[in-house]
Amino acid sequence: MSDQKYYLTKEGLKKIKREYKKLLKLRQLKSKREVPPVLHSEELNTEFISYRDDLDFLDSRIAELENILKNYEFIKPPPRKERDKIHLGAQVQVEVDGQIDEFTIVGTLEANPSLGKISNESPVGKALMNRKVGEEVVISSPVRVIYKIKKIMY
Template identity: 35%
Template sequence: MTEKTIPLTPEGRDKLLKELEELRSRRKLIAERIHHAQELGTSQTDAEYEDAKQEQGMVEGRILEIEEILRRAVIIDESKVQGAGRVVVGSRVEVEQDGQVRVFRIVGAPEADPSVGKISNESPVGRALLGKAPGDVVEVNVPKGVLKLKILKVE
């Protein structure tokens, strides 16, 4: 079975690479804290040791997660997105919902952030918009009911 690829914008890839670099730096500092706590061996350092080990586990887990995302990533060619005419991953989509205009950017799941208008291609709204063109109307079942979105513009 082939692995599922993960679409990423160049911006999303750069953000993950920066986070990975920061985590690798943090990893070194945590290792130093663990070593220091082991050398002292007091009850105070036992708590520091446990805290550092817990932080190390979280950092290592996130490093592995980012490395896996980057390994499976397919970087979106922004020049192809702009000429697509239909909604694809990487598109900026302007929609009308209940008389209000909203703008979304369709991105891969790792870089989704609805608070800034970045929605995942795997989300119900993202899936419904994919492949559609200006003038199309989509209906999306969401927990609050049905969203009716008219696509105004795709860039």
């Protein structure tokens, strides 16, 4: 597994820890259960497949969560003097094409653009980082779009 850094908010970390605990418990329960026979006449037994699939699914997800928990970095509000700039965790109000939009800048694991949670690694997220209120961020590949920063909140 790669040692990529994962940026998480307090809520994001809680969610991952909760899921991890739940999956470990489930894994324990599954392994205590009687293993269904592999074969059912000539064909593989569906119950065994289902059991195996469940375990594989659980194991790969547990491994993924462990990797995240080993490599995460907490998104903390920046020091007071830095709060006029956009950092991870900032709630940003922007004006785009004459319309107002609101984003929260998060790490890739919590990004959900439909809910306005923009990844700091996306072209828009990246361009907004470290910018201040009043600044205009131009994304021009290939269409020119101006994001005017109206508010930054932590």
